[in-house]
Amino acid sequence: MIELKNVTKRYGDVLAADNVSFRVEVGQILGFLGRNGAGKSTTLSIASGYIPATEGQVLLDGHDILEEPRYVKRRIGYLPEQPPLYPDMTVDEYLRFACRIKEVDKRRVASHVGELCELTGLTDHRKRLIRHLSKGYCQRVGMAQALAGNPEVLLLDEPTVGLDPKQIIGIRELIKALGRDHAIVLSSHILTEVADVCERVAIIGQGRILAQDTLDNLAGGQDDARRVRLRAAGAEGEIAGVLNALPGLRALEPMGVKEPGTFDFILESARADDLRPAASNALAAAGHPVVMMRPMDMNLEDIFLRLTGEVDS
Amino acid sequence: MGAVYKRELQSYFYTPLGYVFMGVFLLLTGIFFLSGNLLQMSANLGVLFDSMSFLFMLIMPVLTMRLLSEEKRMRTDQLLLTSPLPVGAIVLGKYLAAITVLALTMLLTAPCVVILFIYGAPHAPLIASGYLGFFLLGASYVAVGILMSALTESQLTAAVATFGVNLMIQFLESVGPSLDVPLMPWLPSAIGWMSLYDRYYAFTAGVVSTADLIYFLSFIAVLLFLTARVIDRRRWRSA
Numbered sequence: 001m002i003e004l005k006n007v008t009k010r011y012g013d014v015l016a017a018d019n020v021s022f023r024v025e026v027g028q029i030l031g032f033l034g035r036n037g038a039g040k041s042t043t044l045s046i047a048s049g050y051i052p053a054t055e056g057q058v059l060l061d062g063h064d065i066l067e068e069p070r071y072v073k074r075r076i077g078y079l080p081e082q083p084p085l086y087p088d089m090t091v092d093e094y095l096r097f098a099c100r101i102k103e104v105d106k107r108r109v110a111s112h113v114g115e116l117c118e119l120t121g122l123t124d125h126r127k128r129l130i131r132h133l134s135k136g137y138c139q140r141v142g143m144a145q146a147l148a149g150n151p152e153v154l155l156l157d158e159p160t161v162g163l164d165p166k167q168i169i170g171i172r173e174l175i176k177a178l179g180r181d182h183a184i185v186l187s188s189h190i191l192t193e194v195a196d197v198c199e200r201v202a203i204i205g206q207g208r209i210l211a212q213d214t215l216d217n218l219a220g221g222q223d224d225a226r227r228v229r230l231r232a233a234g235a236e237g238e239i240a241g242v243l244n245a246l247p248g249l250r251a252l253e254p255m256g257v258k259e260p261g262t263f264d265f266i267l268e269s270a271r272a273d274d275l276r277p278a279a280s281n282a283l284a285a286a287g288h289p290v291v292m293m294r295p296m297d298m299n300l301e302d303i304f305l306r307l308t309g310e311v312d313s
Numbered sequence: 314m315g316a317v318y319k320r321e322l323q324s325y326f327y328t329p330l331g332y333v334f335m336g337v338f339l340l341l342t343g344i345f346f347l348s349g350n351l352l353q354m355s356a357n358l359g360v361l362f363d364s365m366s367f368l369f370m371l372i373m374p375v376l377t378m379r380l381l382s383e384e385k386r387m388r389t390d391q392l393l394l395t396s397p398l399p400v401g402a403i404v405l406g407k408y409l410a411a412i413t414v415l416a417l418t419m420l421l422t423a424p425c426v427v428i429l430f431i432y433g434a435p436h437a438p439l440i441a442s443g444y445l446g447f448f449l450l451g452a453s454y455v456a457v458g459i460l461m462s463a464l465t466e467s468q469l470t471a472a473v474a475t476f477g478v479n480l481m482i483q484f485l486e487s488v489g490p491s492l493d494v495p496l497m498p499w500l501p502s503a504i505g506w507m508s509l510y511d512r513y514y515a516f517t518a519g520v521v522s523t524a525d526l527i528y529f530l531s532f533i534a535v536l537l538f539l540t541a542r543v544i545d546r547r548r549w550r551s552a
Contacts (some may be wrong), residue, residue: 011550035385045391048395049395050391050392050394050548051548051549052548052549065356069397069399070397070399071397072394073396073397074397076395078391078395080388080391082388083455084387084388084389084390084391084392085387085389086320086387086389087328087387088324088328089320089323089324093323097316097319097320098392100315100316101316101317101392101393101397101398102396102397130471150450196451294372
């Protein structure tokens with residue numbers, strides 16, 4: 001379990017991380033979502049022990065990273081945004097080196113490197129020089145390096161940047177599989193990635209955590225309104241007349257003509273009321289058939305834009 | 314520390330750097346040996362060491378410029394500093410690798426000694442103490458170099474800074490004794506006491522004293538300590 005307690009990082013007057021707190025248990029994947037420059041990398045650097053926090057604590061199972069660096073660092077695997085690779089080494093040599101400095105037992109290094117290569121799909125590239133590898137393979141070597149010594153906590157900073165779609169899927173599957181017996185923090189600015197891999201999300205902007213919850217709660221719990229977008233045949237006034245008569249309607253927002261002969265509206269009701277059957281029946285009876293209707297749940301993207309937008313303004 | 318040492322030593326020979334250093338060093342040694350010993354029919358290696366000491370200062374930065382600056386530039390310091398290794402072990406591993414290359418290079422000058430023994434009657438202990446002094450002087454340069462490479466991200470800057478500091482050390486020693494600063498009559502003797510070269514010349518003259526040995530070792534230890542502090546300090550300050 002890794003826990004950040006009120007971590008703050010100051011560079012002069014600039015607050016790169018502002019009172020950041022989170023906690024990830026083994027078996028969980030926390031998605032760390034934010035725009036470029038929001039403070040994701042700084043926070044992960046602090047959590048990995050690469051740079052110390054100005055204030056606050058990083059704890060691994062209750063052990064402070066500054067007080068017991070050796071204990072904590074042995075249990076953390078870190079993949080920085082730019083994988084820390086030595087181009088003049090082969091994959092094999094590099095991973096042996098990573099294992100040695102992660103204090104893997106000398107007799108186990110060879111077999112452990114084999115496991116790491118197996119896990120990250122590097123087995124056929126073990127003898128190649130890192131400088132000759134493509135970006136995707138470099139990322140995998142970085143991933144293997146983070147896994148060296150079987151750390152229980154993994155900090156992955158934008159692990160899929162620069163990969164092709166097939167490689168992205170591969171790395172995501174790997175992270176999901178690792179998530180079962182590791183505590184993982186996955187930073188990303190790609191919403192679909194976080195939605196795909198993580199059950200819990202922390203949204204960060206200007207160094208602060210703006211929201212932190214499960215994906216379902218974030219998507220559902222933003223307000224208690226339920227919105228439905230509806231398109232019906234007919235003129236604006238006539239359709240509005242029918243819809244305004246619906247019991248439970250809180251607001252009706254005209255959206256204009258998107259298709260000739262029809263008009264679009266957004267209906268808002270309380271979360272508990274589902275207006276769709278009633279609206280469909282009423283419009284059909286009035287001779288304005290519904291040609292399209294879909295619920296407008298807030299997705300991660302909306303939440304993200306709303307929260308990070310609030311910070312800007 | 315062993316892993317860092319091994320990786321660093323390998324990387325000297327994965328890149329041309331180690332070979333260039335050895336090649337240049339041995340070429341210069343060969344030239345001085347030819348002109349100072351063979352052509353002069355002299356069995357005194359001290360002359361060789363003396364002439365080498367200045368050029369040595371020029372080529373030493375090659376050995377150290379990459380050590381820490383390149384880690385920062387390639388961001389591989391993230392791997393080292395997030396590992397359980399203490400900073401001191403990283404610095405020490407790298408330092409030992411550099412002086413190992415130095416020692417290997419000096420070992421390759423052995424044919425000169427063999428030639429002297431075949432064709433002359435050199436004084437063996439004198440040669441041994443000369444080698445020891447030369448190695449200690451080199452090891453001090455390496456310590457200066459590693460500190461400089463911790464201060465910058467550019468190999469070139471590290472090399473130039475190392476050269477500058479080494480030059481300053483030598484310059485201070487040549488002008489130090491003649492300095493006459495008002496109110497500081499102790500200055501020339503203080504500079505003389507700190508001198509690396511005076512102590513080094515004692516070795517080439519065959520005088521091995523514990524005080525000199527301890528001086529060289531403490532000089533190196535202080536610089537390595539500062540190097541580790543510089544790395545730590547940069548982590549507190551920068552991104």
